[in-house]
Amino acid sequence: xxxxxxxxxxxxxxxxxxxxxxxxxxxxxxxxxxxxxxxxxxxxxxxxxxxxxxxxxxxxxxxxxxxxxxxxxxxxxxxxxx
Amino acid sequence: xxxxxxxxxxxxxxxxxxxxxxxxxxxxxxxxxxxxxxxxxxxxxxxxxxxxxxxxxxxxxxxxxxxxxxxxxxxxxxxxxxxxxxxxxxxxxxxxxxxxxxxxxxxxxxxxxxxxxxxxxxxxxxxxxxxxxxxxxxxxxxxxxxxxxxxxxxxxxxxxxxxxxxxxxxxxxxxxxxxxxxxxxxxxxxxxxxxxxxxxxxxxxxxxxxxxxxxxxxxxxxxxxxxxxxxxxxxxxxxxxxxxxxxxxxxxxxxxxxxxxxxxxxxxxxxxxxxxxxxxxxxxxxxxxxxxxxxxxxxxxxxxxxxxxxxxxxxxxxxxxxxxxxxxxxxxxx
Numbered sequence: 001x002x003x004x005x006x007x008x009x010x011x012x013x014x015x016x017x018x019x020x021x022x023x024x025x026x027x028x029x030x031x032x033x034x035x036x037x038x039x040x041x042x043x044x045x046x047x048x049x050x051x052x053x054x055x056x057x058x059x060x061x062x063x064x065x066x067x068x069x070x071x072x073x074x075x076x077x078x079x080x081x082x
Numbered sequence: 083x084x085x086x087x088x089x090x091x092x093x094x095x096x097x098x099x100x101x102x103x104x105x106x107x108x109x110x111x112x113x114x115x116x117x118x119x120x121x122x123x124x125x126x127x128x129x130x131x132x133x134x135x136x137x138x139x140x141x142x143x144x145x146x147x148x149x150x151x152x153x154x155x156x157x158x159x160x161x162x163x164x165x166x167x168x169x170x171x172x173x174x175x176x177x178x179x180x181x182x183x184x185x186x187x188x189x190x191x192x193x194x195x196x197x198x199x200x201x202x203x204x205x206x207x208x209x210x211x212x213x214x215x216x217x218x219x220x221x222x223x224x225x226x227x228x229x230x231x232x233x234x235x236x237x238x239x240x241x242x243x244x245x246x247x248x249x250x251x252x253x254x255x256x257x258x259x260x261x262x263x264x265x266x267x268x269x270x271x272x273x274x275x276x277x278x279x280x281x282x283x284x285x286x287x288x289x290x291x292x293x294x295x296x297x298x299x300x301x302x303x304x305x306x307x308x309x310x311x312x313x314x315x316x317x318x319x320x321x322x323x324x325x326x327x328x329x330x331x332x333x334x335x336x337x338x339x340x341x342x343x344x345x346x347x348x349x350x351x352x353x354x355x356x357x358x359x360x361x362x363x364x365x366x367x368x369x370x371x372x373x374x375x376x377x378x379x380x381x382x383x384x385x386x387x388x389x390x391x392x393x394x395x396x397x398x399x400x401x402x403x404x405x406x407x408x409x410x411x412x413x414x415x416x
Contacts, residue, residue: 040130042346045311061308 002081008055008074015050016070019043029071037070057081091223097216098267099416100162100227100259103155104383105148106370107139107237107253116249119242127249132345136252136371138237145176145235146187148255152379153192153231159416160227160259164193167259168225171215172201173208173375175404176234180289188231198225205283206341206403207273208232208375209256213399214271214409216260227261232375239285241301247283248302250344252371256379258416265414269328272320273409282308283404309406313347317402317410318354324398324410335361336395336415337385341402342367342377362390374403382415391415 003011013027022037033039039047048059051073057080059067067073112135113124127133139148149172157164172185185199204211209232216228233255240248260268283304287297317340325331338361340348345367352363364381373380378399385391393415400410 041307042130042310042344045307046314046350049311049315061305061311064307 003055003078005074005078008077009070011054012051012070012073012077015047015054019046019050027070029069029074031070032068033070033073034068051077055081093223094221094262096263096266097220097260098263098265098414099213100261101156101159101416102379102383102386103152103157103159103257104380105151105155105255106380107137107148107235108143109138109140110135110369111138111252116242120245120249122245122249130344130346131250132348132365132368133250133371135369136250137254137369138371139235139253143253145174145178145233145253145255146184146191148235148253149184149188149231149233149257150191152233152255152257153188153229156229156257156259157192160261162227162259162261167194167197167227167229169216169219169228170194170197170199171212171228171230172199173204173212173230173232174201174234175203175205175208175374176236176238177201178238184233185231194229204375204401204407204409205405206343206372206374206377207401207405207407207409209378210271210399210401210409210411211273211407213258213260213268213411213413214273216258217268217271217411220260220262227259229257229259231255231257232377232379234374234376236302236374239301241286244301244303246306247304250372251302252373254370254373254376254380256376256383258379267414269324269412271409271411272324272327275405275407276312277405279308279312279406281305282312282406310344310347312406313343313402314350314354317400317408318351320402320408320410321351321355321398321400324400324412328412330396330412332357332361334396335398335412336391337362337364337382337397339364339378339382339385339397339399341400342370342381343372343403375401377401386415
């Protein structure tokens, strides 16, 4: 069953926390991965791959560059769940 | 009339690596020295790549100088004479001539003339491609001893202002002598390529573009994010396939020797493969940098030289890079 927006956000926050140590409470929809959360490109790829595993979706390389904020990623994952 | 029966090569059951040789660039280049043109810092480079210093060849040290030094060491340690070498395979992307090959000159310089000699272009996978070919050549009877060299002077093809790959790169050469063995010493190689990602690690232009004034001197570039993803998760699968093909598990390994592309790729691969803590992980990149085809033999040579691993143990070696191309095999450490 497809997860809700809030459930995906919570799951993504856990993945971000695991990779970077950033508090899950700081992983908010409006936050920019690079500017606000200071996540570099390599960590971003690790997060993307872990999201694919966790949510059972495909996030192509060319999509990753357009996922600028946490909200962008959540929206993409929710839509990709179908 | 009955046809005469042909002779074919007598096959040999097993092969192994007899010995390794290594040579690194003669200059130690710090992060501070490369940080300026890319508007970066020592801390940023260490954090993102794990590189503290890299070894680069100065103007007077050529690719061939390093290849001769590494090859001579490997042949001496193997306990054979150079003239016994039955083939020379030189993997390089930085030999500055379209033709003739680097391998024929190397064979001449080390005393292996008239051994058959040829170059291969498989970038960071090239040494493992070479070991695969040497293994097949020895076991088929085509050659008794094969010299495999991975060597690069990549600094001839870098742009100091490039933030994608140039600051990672170093220069060096690693060599191995492969020959017949009483016991299995090189597992079946798992290898392949993915030309759909041909541009993921590439040059800024072709030599024809340069001739026609359409580009400056071609230098190396990469799409770091895509390559990182492929290198960690696809290559972890290839590494596991190589273990399966060898009939061993990660618990049987003494060492993991990956292409030294980036410390974070190595760290992620160790995590993904769930390697036990007993496996020594080669981390030569920290002070050698990424030397493409040379990185696997340099890293393995170092583990042996520093007695971090013992001769006779098993090492999983995996090369991956431009092409994209990859190869992995389990070998008995010489």
